[in-house]
Amino acid sequence: MVAARKTHQRLAGPTDIVYRIPISKFPGSDQTSVSLNSSTDISAVQKSPAGSPLEVLRIFLKLGLTCFGGPIAHIGYFREEFVVRRKWIDEHAYADLVGLCQFLPGPASSQVGFSIGLMRAGYLGALAAWTGFTLPSAAILVLFAYGAGALSGPVGAGLLHGLKLTAVAIVAQAVWGMARNLCPDRERASIAVVAALIILFSMASVAQIGAIVLGGLAGLWLCRGEAPASSGHVEIPVSRTVGLITLGMFFVLLAGLPALRGLTGSTGVALFDAFYRSGALVFGGGHVVLPLLREAFVAPGWLSDDMFLAGYGAAQAVPGPLFTFAAYLGTVVSPEPHGLGGAALGLVGIFLPGILILLGTLPFWDSFRKRAGAQAMMRGVNAAVVGVLGAALYDPVWTTTVHGPRDFGITLVGFVLLVAWRAPPLLVVAFSAAAGSAMAFL
Secondary structure, eight states: OOOOOOOOOOOOOSSSEEEEEOOOOOTTOOEEEEETTTTSSSGGGGGOOOHHHHHHHHHHHHHHHHHOHHHHHHHHIIIIIIIISOOOOOOHHHHHHHHHHHHSOOOOOOOOOOHHHHHHHHHHHHHHHHHHHHHHHHHHHHHHHTTTOOOOOHHHHHHHHHHHHHHHHHHHHHHHHHHHHHHOHHHHHHHHHHHHHHHHHHHOOTTTHHHHHHHHHHHHHHHTOOOOOOOOOOOOOHHHHHHHHHHHHHHHHHHHHHHHHHHHHHHHHHHHHHHHHHHTTOOOOOGGHHHHHHHHHHTTTOOHHHHHHHHHHHHHSSSOGGGGGGHHHHHSSSSSSSSSHHHHHHHHHHHHHHHHHHHHHHHHHHHHHHHHHHHHHHHHHHHHHHHHHHIIIIIIITTTOOHHHHHHHHHHHHHHHTTTTTHHHHHHHHHHHHHHHHHHOO
């Protein structure tokens, strides 16, 4: 770096003033800040370059094409890409963000991706992250709705099963890595175990929220005596005014769309209301949206139960967020608009409430998590998130995917490739898909 011209005076005195500037967005940097003292030429310190929406779109498009396995697996993919590899966000801040998005209604993995794009490249970056992560699976499901997206035969079935085994390895890697960083002592390890037991022994969809809330309360009690975790500064380019406005929009649409539906009798408004209400009331993971959407679309006779279940089955086999099932529903639903217009209406309607409530919460999140009590609570929340992920690793990820020694062997190889060899997830996806297809003939 070229030395700056010496146009300033050095402060006198034996003690220098120390400044810390966050540099968490420096590409390839392992640090979260750089220390400056009064003898440092401030003009020589480069400002962290902001990412571009095109960069965000490219990375999330790759993730949208390779992230198999549902929201829990997506969180593992995101951690590997943005915490471990690119270092756009550190481990503690990422866990805080995951805990927040797990607590809010809406698709948690899409909300995490939207937030990362927002922090990296502003509102256009957030839009790019959502677009790149969502459109691949949405396009596949629209093609499936027109009859061009099904895989048949033993090779196709083996390929899809191999892709699901990838998710097991990804989730196991996420649980392993996050547990080492976020549960280093017996207090937080115990919180994680209790959270996992709550999920495993409860059939209620609100168990996940209850586990996170209890984890936060336990953190206030058990984790106050520790030094504050160094989470770095997380820049949220959303003002509190914008946050309050988006929160207001969330509730206005939730209450106003049914009234508008009754006043106008428009089928377009009715469809948008059905998608929006389903997206706004989902707590505890993407699969919880199934009964809500079935009640909203099958009960009024907008499509048959067989068509609904066929589309939901296809949604399990494609990468990206499960909420893109709305693109299939919007394509095949009988009232107009349907087809491509209905698919677009469904995607906007089901994702919009989660994005609105996330934008309404994020401006208050960074300042909240820096308080001593909040840090203790978030340490408990982070440990609970590890427990939630651990429970999800067993059920549904493991129980619905690993059916014998061969499946376990493929999963074990994938896990070792990720953890020991630091292989990119795309390579593990390719290996598992090829192994799954080969096993169809054995």
